[in-house]
Amino acid sequence: MSAREIIDRVRAGTLDHEAALDALTGTPAAETDAVLRAALTGEFDRLFGNGWQPLELHRVVARRGDPLQARLVAEAAAAFLAGKAPVDPAWRAESDALQLRDQRKTDRIALLDAALGLLDELRRLPAIETLIPPPGTPSTTVHHHADRRVLDKVRALLAKAEATDFPAEAESYSAKAQELIARYRIEEVTAPAVDVTPFARRIGVDHPYENEKAALLDAVAKANTCRTVWSPELAFSTVFGFDTDIDAVELLYTSLLVQASRAMTRDEPAKGKARIKAFRRSFLIAYAGRIGERLRQATDRELSGHDDLLPVLRNREVQVHEAMDRAFPHTVRVRSSRVDSMEGWESGRAAADEANLR
Structure with a gap:
């Protein structure tokens, strides 16, 4: 077979990886390299043109553990935007x-x-929702991210919460971070009218315990007037909300996951693989539930005395729901994970109390 026939069969899924590699080692190098390069370019053009952003495609590929494949994604992202205009600043920054x-x-x-191997993986990936217009596509969206000074303060507080070995200190720092976020949201909705609309951002959710981690992200999102759609087959959640709120959700989720992992490792049983697995899963389920409660309580405290803002905030929530429904009109509710370890459940609730708000 020629190199083109071999590559075409790989793309069609009728020739496995090992057989294709053996066959290609016997074809002329120049022909093989040209055909393979063209096939990869075709797949990258399809994916980058249909919703995939450089960092998220890189992440999906890098999860396989092959640094060469991850490098090929980086090179493809740079090649895809070369010579195209306009280019969204966020797309260029990722590349x-x-x-x-x-x-x-x-x-x-x-x-x-x-x-x-990369060609075989790329051909299996579907088109996804376009959140950032690909290079060469004009955009009319205007993003309104949170004030960098506020985000820096939140980052600093969460970094202290992650670093301390004292639960009371972690609780205090995390509480202050959520209070800052809620206060900033109040300032934003009371500021002179600015034409802002809800958007979406994809946040990666890594294994193990992806479902439980996605539940934690959902709990943080709901406490900050955002909504999520979990795509387990692609290992990310799409977070819908206003830019400032999504900025806060991403910061909080990342920090709380670090704090949860540390507390979970500290409290888990010493022996038994099955027991440890059940403990960790139950821990994360309880942690997510309790975190959501406490974040909502903190937000409610900041909103107390601002009854005049409730209609505005409710309208923002409606807009977020509408944006999610337009992008995902046929979502399916997933069943909650089962709690198999009461020890893990109780430890997760306690850790959430430590990590967050009184």
Whole structure:
């Protein structure tokens, strides 16, 4: 078979990876490289043109553990935007961030092996919702992110919460962070009218215990007037909300996950693989539920005395729901994970009390 026939069969799913690699080692190198490069470019063009952003595609590929494949994604992102205009600043920033990754040379067979595996993976990925217009596509969206000074203060507080070994201190720092976020939301809705609309952002959810981590993200989102749609097959959740609220959700979720992991490791049983697994899953279920309660309580305290703002805030929630329904008109509610360890449940509730608000 020619190199083109081999690659076409890989893209069609009728030739497995190992057989294709063996066959390609016997074809002329120049022909093989040209055909494989063209096939990969075609898949990257399809995905980047249909919703995928550089960092999230890089993350999905990097989860397989092959740094060469991740490098190919970075190179493809740079090539995709070359010569195109206009380019959304966020899309360019993601591509630029990837170019700082490892650029070491490698041998041709290893690169051929990685490229074939990547081609097989890319062909399986579907088109997804376009959140940032791809290069060459005009955009009329105007993002309104939170004041950097506020975000820096929140980051500093959460960093202290992550660093301390004293639960009371972590609670105090996390509480202050949520109070700042709620206060900023009040300032935003009382400011002179600015034409802002809800958007969406995808946040990666890593294994293990993806469902439970996605539940934590959902709890944080709901406490900050956002909504999430969990896509387990692609390992990310799409968070809908106003930019400032999504900024806060992303910061809080990342920090709370660090705090949860530390508390979970501290409290888990010493022996028994099955017991530890049940403990961790139950811990995260309880932690997410309690975190959601306490974040909502903190927000309610900040909103007390601002009854005049409730109609405005309710209208924002309606807009967020409408944006989610337009993007995902056929969502399915997932069943809650089962609690198999009361020890883990109780520990998760206690850790949430420590990590967050009184």
